[in-house]
Amino acid sequence: MTKTESNEWLSLKQAADILGVHPATVRNWADDGKLPFRRTPGKHRRFRRDDLLHYAQSQGELQPLEVQVIIQNALGSARMHVGEGDLSEMRWYKDMSDDGRQYMRKQGRRVLDALRAYLGAGAPDEMLSEAIAIGKDYAKALSEDEMTLPQAMRGFFYFSDFVVDSILTWSELSPPRNSSEWSTLLKQVNAFIHTMLLSIAEYYEED
Helix, strand or coil: HHHHHHHHHHHHHHHHHHHCCCHHHHHHHHCCCCCCCCCCCCEEEEHHHHHHHHHHHHHHHHHHHHHHHHHHHHHHHHHHHHHHCCHCCCHHHHCCHHHHHHHHHHHHHHHHHHHHHHHHHHHHHHHHHHHHHHHHHHHHHHCCCCCCHHHHHHHHHHHHHHHHHHHHHHHHHHCCHHHHHHHHHHHHHHHHHHHHHHHHHHHHHCC
């Protein structure tokens, strides 16, 4: 990233996209002094990219910055959609029991933590065993909740899309150092997601 790019001033919405939270959360952090900002002549907040990345890095483990921000963004997006009630309109979600919904919330964090560890370690094949285990546990829980395989897959795709969207958002807001960086990262994420999906399908086939 060039010095000019790192010092670029971003809008409230762009800052929220990078941090994976609602714009109101960024506004609160700024007002609390956690995020430096300046105001335009029109009184709109502007945030420096370097300050956002430094804040994101300070909130988690020491890992490649791209991985950390992508996972934080995906988690924030999922929380925001759940909080705003988008899920209540999904048929597969309506058919779940309260216990099943609670399990899904916990499982989502487990998936992101495992993906974070997998990407942070350089995406070694041996670490895909955790994706297999998570997929099996996910399928087992939803099968016991009398969810069909198509319903389980719809739920899986709903949440896995947050990760892919976060990669796309990050790549748009933070230009890659070379053209292969993001394609490699996307392939690694897809390997983890596809491994989980196959594990889910295999469980239902054997069940």
